[in-house]
Amino acid sequence: MSASAIVMMIVAIVIVWGGLVAAIIRLRSHAPEPEPPPPGVRPAE
């Protein structure tokens, strides 16, 4: 395997898989907001 192919494989893995990890971390840091109850539903007392 040539050096340029190895470099490009590593670059592809780092950018794409790294992008996935970064996106997951970013999403996890943004906790889901609580859903408002649907119209007409009284909140539990």
Place this chain on the structure above:
Amino acid sequence: MTNQPREQWSTRTGFLLAAIGSAIGLGNIWRFPAITYENGGGAFLLPYLVALLTAGIPVLIMEYSIGRKYRMSPPAALRRMARPAEVIGWWQVVICFVIATYYAVILAWAVRYVGFSADQAWGDDPEGFLFGDFLEVAEAPGMISGYVTAVIWPLIAVWVVVLVILAFGVRRGIERANKVFIPLLVLFFVILVIRALTLDGAAEGLDALFAPDWSELDNGSVWVAAYGQIFFSLSIGFGIMVTYASYLGRRADLTGSAMVAGFANSSFEILAGIGVFATLGFMAAQAGVPVDEVASAGLGLAFVAFPAVISEMPAGSFFGVLFFVSLVIAGLSSLISIVQVVVSAVQDRTGIRRIPAVFGVGGLVALASILLFPTDEGLFLLDASDHFVNQYGIALAALVSVVVIAWVLRKLPELQQNADATSAIRLGHWWRICLGLITPLVLGWMMVDSLRQEFDENYEGYSTEFLLSAGWSVAIGALLIGVILTLMPWKAGGEDIDLDMEAPVERKEP
């Protein structure tokens, strides 16, 4: 008609796994590696990433926003946006109908090949076995003259599984299935890739895939190929993501989810590319030929090249079963999402309940699939309808919808505001530029390029008569039926449903 509360994903992870399951399909496994190899190898990564960030993820965010904002399937959601736009939604629904009919057949083949792998039933001639013994393909395209029972039974099984999963609903059916499918698919593929990397010749295969040819970046067609790959592999442009996002909660994150889904899809493509080319390297080494002589894509890769490799590698039967089970899982999670578009569109318009909708409408898709494709002409019909519905169905409908939403209805600022209100990553001007300029320009270019090829040379050398009846008529028919469905007087359904989900009703504490 009864107004039922809309179903909803139980967790954010559940939605993401379903969206990723829809995006990861057969194209990730058998299209991406070949496209990369043919378009500059490692250098292709640059246009590919540019396409992901400037078209793939922006369109994904747009579709999520439409789905979440209007909480309806594409025809009803677009109708709420502007009444005439409903036609685009129905056009997308018909495209999904067509794709589902033939996509299921490929899964049926993969199901049979799980069994064939166990005893390597193809012997020393995988190609002859596929087209002759198994599919009994006619010598030339023409009228259907016989059914192939070896395909009918697995096809019926595929449809039963799909319809049963859909009948359980969004949360208990689609979400639960994908929570099993996606981890299983990744696990199986990791095992396959590790095995592939330990085969003789794997390094030569990876060299062929990743060695960069930077001169290709001057070539416009390489950039078109990158946008095409991103576009077709992300399941965007034919209503799936609008439908799935319509089951999100009102406060769900959109942009962060789109980034995760987009990068997850590409991550799987890279994994598949490594596995496929390491395996092709082994195949080339065994035959004593360069990798370019064995590089293939699509059906030829999965059902001819891989069986040949399975016969040659140690413990081939085990890895063959694993490979074809992976194909079935990847395809099944995509097929479920495609059929769901059709089912939910009819549900939203008529108000009928899920089970009758699944077995009525989904059953109709299954019937068309079973009547047309497990036949001696099935392969030709599949090939022509796939090509034309991709190019002049999905891509054209996407072009029209982006132009209409961005330029005619000018809804991007409203959708952006809607997405920003609840999302981890705020959208800037770049999002509107990507959707208003880059995506329409690239899709328009793809369309012109593709039409030019169509008129230069008949697709796959088929006769004009066959292409008119099995290709052009399918693509044009999808649009016409979409128009008819829009104009059809429906029993009131979606009209009466409360669509103003963006502004929860203010309540006073009791």
